[in-house]
Amino acid sequence: MLALNLAALGLSAISAVAAFPAVKLPRAAPGPWCNGLGFGAFDEASNVMLAAWNTTGTNTNSTGAPLVLASGGSITGVSFRRLATWASFPFNDFPTVSLMNGTLIPNGENTTPAQATIVEEGSEIGFVLRNDANPLEGAQIYCGVADTDPAGHGTGHPFLAVNGDTDSFQLCKVGTQNVVYWKPIPDHGEDFSTCYPVKVQIIEQN
Numbered sequence: 001m002l003a004l005n006l007a008a009l010g011l012s013a014i015s016a017v018a019a020f021p022a023v024k025l026p027r028a029a030p031g032p033w034c035n036g037l038g039f040g041a042f043d044e045a046s047n048v049m050l051a052a053w054n055t056t057g058t059n060t061n062s063t064g065a066p067l068v069l070a071s072g073g074s075i076t077g078v079s080f081r082r083l084a085t086w087a088s089f090p091f092n093d094f095p096t097v098s099l100m101n102g103t104l105i106p107n108g109e110n111t112t113p114a115q116a117t118i119v120e121e122g123s124e125i126g127f128v129l130r131n132d133a134n135p136l137e138g139a140q141i142y143c144g145v146a147d148t149d150p151a152g153h154g155t156g157h158p159f160l161a162v163n164g165d166t167d168s169f170q171l172c173k174v175g176t177q178n179v180v181y182w183k184p185i186p187d188h189g190e191d192f193s194t195c196y197p198v199k200v201q202i203i204e205q206n
Contacts, residue, residue: 033102033140036164040146045099045158047107047205052085052171052180052198053155062155063203068092069106069114069127070177081106081114083125083180083200085171096205099160102140116142119162122185125169125200144202160200170195 034041053064068091070084086092094106094114104127106114112129116138119125127138143161159166168183172190179190180200186192 030143031102031140033164034143034161037143037145037161037166040158041161042144042146042158043099043102043142045144045202045204047096047098049096049203049205050083050160051157051201051203052169053157053201054171055197055199057196063157064155064198064201065171065178067180067200069094070179072124072126077130079112079129081127081129082177084174085178088176088178099142099144099202100136102142103136103138104142105135105138119182121183122188123182124174124189125162125180125182155201157201157203160202166199167197169198169200171198 030041030043034043050067051064052067053059066086067083068086068089069081070089072080072082074080093111094108096107098105098107104116106127108114112131113133113135114127114129115133115135117126117128118139119141141163143164144158145161145166146158147156162169162182165182170181170184171178172181172184172192173179173194174190180198181188181190181195184190184192184195
């Protein structure tokens with residue numbers, strides 16, 4: 001009788017497993033730059049776009065305002081880029097980015113290599129471009145987080161985190177550009193009165 005009961009229990013377990021779809025597990029756990037972000041965290045995504053989702057106002061679509069690497073100045077042999085809305089800087093020589101081992105890698109043809117820079121409180125989301133830059137050696141501070149809002153109020157797109165935080169991005173005016181800042185502080189180059197909170201979404205390409 002015990003053997004029959006165990007056999008029945010085994011069949012029940014097999015049936016229960018078969019009732020759920022297979023889940024593709026990641027190759028390995030994400031790195032320390034994803035610590036504290038939960039089971040939905042990941043640190044690899046190829047050829048994606050970034051977009052700013054207004055968390056307090058109106059959005060015209062489900063993805064938000066497309067973001068590009070806008071000009072942020074230059075010195076001899078080096079130029080700087082920063083995330084800004086395409087509407088405020090309608091040029092895009094890096095049409096996609098890749099998230100790899102905690103850094104963001106801009107992807108473009110016939111472009112100077114771009115390397116992610118560190119982001120501190122009050123900083124823009126920035127990149128340095130120079131001929132000897134190694135994109136793989138950019139600041140390892142980024143992570144993706146799946147949208148798992150249990151109340152169903154999410155957008156369906158993953159969010160970008162920097163320094164373990166998805167909630168402190170804001171768009172702020174810098175001249176004519178609408179630039180992404182992390183935890184903006186007055187008098188750090190932006191018109192602080194124009195800042196408003198956004199989520200930076202990771203948009204997969206079809």
